[in-house]
Structures are given as C-alpha cells and as structure tokens.
Amino acid sequence: MRAMVLERPRTPLVMRERSAPEPASGEILIEVAACGVCRTDLHVVDGELPNPKLPIVPGHEIVGRVAAMGAGVAGLAIGERVGVPWLGSTCGLCPYCRSGRENLCDRPLFTGYTRDGGYATRALADARYCFPLPERRDDAEVAPFLCAGLIGWRSYRMAGAGEGTGAEGTGPQALGLYGFGAAAHILAQIAAWQGRRVYAFTRSGDDAAQAFAKSLGAVWAGGSDEMPPEPLDAAIIFAPVGALLPMALKAVKKGGRVVCGGIHMSDIPSFPYRLIWEERQVVSVANLTRADAREFLTLAPQAGVKSEVTRYPLEAANEALADLREGRLQGAAVLIP
Numbered sequence: 292m293r294a295m296v297l298e299r300p301r302t303p304l305v306m307r308e309r310s311a312p313e314p315a316s317g318e319i320l321i322e323v324a325a326c327g328v329c330r331t332d333l334h335v336v337d338g339e340l341p342n343p344k345l346p347i348v349p350g351h352e353i354v355g356r357v358a359a360m361g362a363g364v365a366g367l368a369i370g371e372r373v374g375v376p377w378l379g380s381t382c383g384l385c386p387y388c389r390s391g392r393e394n395l396c397d398r399p400l401f402t403g404y405t406r407d408g409g410y411a412t413r414a415l416a417d418a419r420y421c422f423p424l425p426e427r428r429d430d431a432e433v434a435p436f437l438c439a440g441l442i443g444w445r446s447y448r449m450a451g452a453g454e455g456t457g458a459e460g461t462g463p464q465a466l467g468l469y470g471f472g473a474a475a476h477i478l479a480q481i482a483a484w485q486g487r488r489v490y491a492f493t494r495s496g497d498d499a500a501q502a503f504a505k506s507l508g509a510v511w512a513g514g515s516d517e518m519p520p521e522p523l524d525a526a527i528i529f530a531p532v533g534a535l536l537p538m539a540l541k542a543v544k545k546g547g548r549v550v551c552g553g554i555h556m557s558d559i560p561s562f563p564y565r566l567i568w569e570e571r572q573v574v575s576v577a578n579l580t581r582a583d584a585r586e587f588l589t590l591a592p593q594a595g596v597k598s599e600v601t602r603y604p605l606e607a608a609n610e611a612l613a614d615l616r617e618g619r620l621q622g623a624a625v626l627i628p
C-alpha cells in the first residue's frame with residue numbers, strides 16, 4: 292500500500308510504500324476510495340495538537356470498501372462501503388463513555404492523529420466506529436460528511452438547533468456561521484432546509500465565498516468584521532481564529548450562544564464583560580459521538596445536502612493542505628488514491 296506520511300510536524304508529507312497491515316480482532320482493512328482533507332489535518336501537520344503518533348498517516352474522512360475483516364467483526368460485509376470518522380475508538384469504561392459522552396472519553400484514539408488515517412490506499416479501522424454508507428452518492432462527495440458534516444452537526448446541536456424546523460419555533464431562527472468552509476457549506480443547507488435564516492461570515496472581501504454561501508441558502512453573507520442585519524439567536528465559529536469570538540458575541544442577542552466548532556483556535560483576545568452579559572454563552576465542541584454520526588447520516592439525504600469538492604490525487608496531499616491553508620478552496624478538498 293501507499294501512504295502519505297507525516298514524519299515530523301512542520302515538514303511536508305512524504306509518500307511511503309508499506310506492506311498492507313492485517314486487521315486485528317475487531318478491525319477492518321479498508322480499500323480507501325476517497326479521504327477528505329480537514330482543517331484539523333493542518334493542525335496535526337503544523338504541530339498544534341499535542342502528542343500525535345509519529346510517524347502518522349493523516350486523514351479522518353475516509354470512504355472506502357471493506358477489504359478484510361479481523362475476528363469478531365459483526366454487521367459489516369466484504370466489499371461494503373463504509374466511512375471512518377475522527378473518533379477512532381473509545382475505552383467504553385470511563386465516566387464519559389458510560390454517560391453517553393464518548394466524545395470526551397479519557398482514553399480515545401483519533402483517526403489520522405493517534406492512529407493512522409486515510410491519506411493512503413488502505414487503512415485499518417476499529418469496526419465499531421465505522422459507519423455503513425449506502426452507495427447512493429459519489430465517494431468523494433460523501434467524504435466531507437465524515438468530519439465537516441458530523442462535527443458540524445454536533446456544533447449545530449450545541450447551538451440549540453437539531454431536528455424539526457426553525458419555522459416551528461425550535462432552536463435558533465437566525466443562525467450565524469463564521470468561516471464558510473467545508474462544515475459551514477454543509478450546515479447552511481440543513482439550516483436553510485429547516486427554515487432557519489443563515490448569516491454567513493467570511494474573510495472580509497471574499498466575494499466568492501459570500502456568493503457561494505448565498506447559493507447554498509444563506510440569506511446574508513458578509514465579512515466577519517460586519518454586523519448582520521438582525522441580531523443572531525446563535526452563532527457557530529468554524530474558522531480557527533480566536534478574534535472571532537468577541538465579534539460573534541457582539542452579533543448574538545440576549546441569551547444567545549456562541550459555539551466554537553474547531554479543535555484548535557488562536558488565542559481569544561480579552562473583551563469587555565458586557566459582551567457576555569445578559570446570559571450570552573460560549574461553548575466549545577469536542578469530537579463526536581457515534582450517535583451524532585447516525586443522526587447526521589440519516590438527515591443529510593433527507594435535507595438533500597450536496598457537497599462541493601475539489602479532488603486531488605493522493606500524492607498531491609501537500610498541495611491540498613496548502614490550498615486549504617490559503618483559503619483557495621470552495622467547499623472541501625478530497626484525496627483520491
């Protein structure tokens with residue numbers, strides 16, 4: 292098998308030939324068909340997340356087909372299409388796992404960070420954390436669902452949205468999305484489908500991203516330094532920029548909530564207490580649970596969510612990461628081995 296490997300943080304990935312691993316008990320070997328490129332991969336490559344496994348194969352939005360199964364794997368078949376997300380495994384024993392919060396597990400493994408991921412022709416995964424993906428849509432187009440979709444969905448739930456529709460009065464009617472990348476482009480469609488008013492905030496002057504947001508159902512799009520035309524009920528920050536937090540707090544109304552949806556963010560500047568006064572809230576979202584994944588993967592087809600992807604060959608992983616870093620992408624980057 293071939294894999295793009297990070298040997299040391301802050302160095303380019305290098306292509307390596309490896310012998311294909313055998314799945315251990317409970318694992319499956321996957322023939323990778325597509326792997327999304329997530330901003331978290333940049334944080335891993337840049338050494339911004341502590342204690343990665345090194346060398347590491349990044350990539351946690353894997354779509355592929357089961358090539359081999361270890362002992363004891365149930366509910367999957369050879370050749371079946373599956374998705375592998377960021378949550379690679381959990382301990383099942385800690386207080387978080389036992390209270391429905393496996394996203395906060397004390398001893399987790401994360402795909403493409405603490406266990407090898409999908410920037411490769413083949414990947415191993417713990418079968419219990421993989422999801423069957425019906426062959427309804429293209430491999431590359433479904434890949435961004437595995438993180439941008441799932442963690443976006445958890446962020447959306449934390450913002451008070453979820454099932455039902457905004458028109459029925461459940462959850463935020465006016466929802467701000469800061470950073471219009473892979474996650475926001477998926478969520479905007481769900482929120483619009485549910486009747487919410489989506490306000491998209493991009494880098495100031497990024498006309499292409501603002502037009503893209505409007506094409507996906509946003510009622511307004513502007514620079515993140517602008518105030519929206521109405522106060523927001525809630526906002527989600529996907530861009531890894533701490534300075535956005537006080538701006539989002541300014542834009543939400545009394546009792547509003549600002550959700551930080553990323554795994555890493557630059558430092559948050561100090562801000563006056565009045566920005567959080569009147570029961571405004573700030574929360575972060577960590578990882579995902581398998582329940583989040585099941586909900587999102589059921590809902591996305593109902594909402595008719597489409598993903599906009601740019602395909603790169605596996606060996607162009609460094610170019611894909613550079614394009615993501617520089618904001619040259621619309622939607623999501625996906626590697627095709």
Ligand SMILES: [Zn+2]
Pocket residue numbers: 381382383384385386387388393395396397398399
């Ligand atoms: Zn645990």
Ligand SMILES: [Zn+2]
Pocket residue numbers: 329330331332351377438439
């Ligand atoms: Zn991700």
